[in-house]
Amino acid sequence: MIVRRSLWLCLCVGVLLTIFSVTVVADDVIVLKSGRTIIGKILKRTDQSLEVEMVVGKSRAKITISTDEIERIEKGENPDNEFRKRWSSLDPKDLEGHNTLLQWCVGQGLKIQATQVRQRIQKIELALLKDKFPDLWCRPCGATGKINCLGCQGKGVEVSPCQRCAGQGTVGCRACSRKKEGSLDCRRCGGAGTYERFDPSKGRKVKTRCSTCSGKGKIECPTCSGKQKSRCDDCKGEGGKSLPCRDCSGKKALICKPCEASGVKGNPEKKPLPKEEVKKGSDAEKSEEAPPKKKPVIKKNPFG
Numbered sequence: 001m002i003v004r005r006s007l008w009l010c011l012c013v014g015v016l017l018t019i020f021s022v023t024v025v026a027d028d029v030i031v032l033k034s035g036r037t038i039i040g041k042i043l044k045r046t047d048q049s050l051e052v053e054m055v056v057g058k059s060r061a062k063i064t065i066s067t068d069e070i071e072r073i074e075k076g077e078n079p080d081n082e083f084r085k086r087w088s089s090l091d092p093k094d095l096e097g098h099n100t101l102l103q104w105c106v107g108q109g110l111k112i113q114a115t116q117v118r119q120r121i122q123k124i125e126l127a128l129l130k131d132k133f134p135d136l137w138c139r140p141c142g143a144t145g146k147i148n149c150l151g152c153q154g155k156g157v158e159v160s161p162c163q164r165c166a167g168q169g170t171v172g173c174r175a176c177s178r179k180k181e182g183s184l185d186c187r188r189c190g191g192a193g194t195y196e197r198f199d200p201s202k203g204r205k206v207k208t209r210c211s212t213c214s215g216k217g218k219i220e221c222p223t224c225s226g227k228q229k230s231r232c233d234d235c236k237g238e239g240g241k242s243l244p245c246r247d248c249s250g251k252k253a254l255i256c257k258p259c260e261a262s263g264v265k266g267n268p269e270k271k272p273l274p275k276e277e278v279k280k281g282s283d284a285e286k287s288e289e290a291p292p293k294k295k296p297v298i299k300k301n302p303f304g
Ligand SMILES: [Zn+2]
Pocket: 138, 139, 140, 141, 142, 143, 144, 145, 146, 256, 257, 258, 259, 260, 261, 262, 263, 264
């Protein structure tokens, strides 16, 4: 049964809305100046008011909202559709527009879309920086302020190879590795492909094709299925242990020193270093300081 009720927007309606908006299938989103959101279908629109049908539990309710109360109306069935509309209507160089969209994504809980927007923002900022400092933007890092870690080729991990399999993850099959092509001599026929069998009808032994090896004399190694290799037990087939790269602490990139991570030679805008990097940098310096202190001890004059 459909219950149709006409309600004038008042405080009590507001309370109702916050309770039921969760169960409403989104059609149009009406954001009120009070900060409340109404989701429903707009039935009638006049200069003074808006008639909205909304689903309340199993029934529908019709409410009328005064236009003075409305901040804005957003059309859209679901946030992702809405996102795609906004995304495609944006100028790819519009930094402010993208920042607004990013905030919207965060507010809607659209994480993947937010990442997409963030990447676009980085691109725009990079382009702006290059425009601003056409001669000074840092070439080694492409104005990003970061350089791929050479220690790990930007992977963020170092693999210490397994001693037993030299990082291969596999070792030669014990059963067949010294034989050709991962095959073993057929045991039934002794590798001949045929064997002699007594035929009672003929009263003598006859040569019979070996069915086990189809006459080939060889069978596929059952231990490794002919692969000639088996998994290395020491590293469980992984070839070694993956550890976070020591050079970049697993971050895959290092700060660009020539531009002090600012992306511009000499850092003219005096951008501070990212906090984590400052900390890490001082750690690295400490470890670099340590060895020279030991050196005088080693260099003792043997003739002294
Ligand atoms: Zn740089």
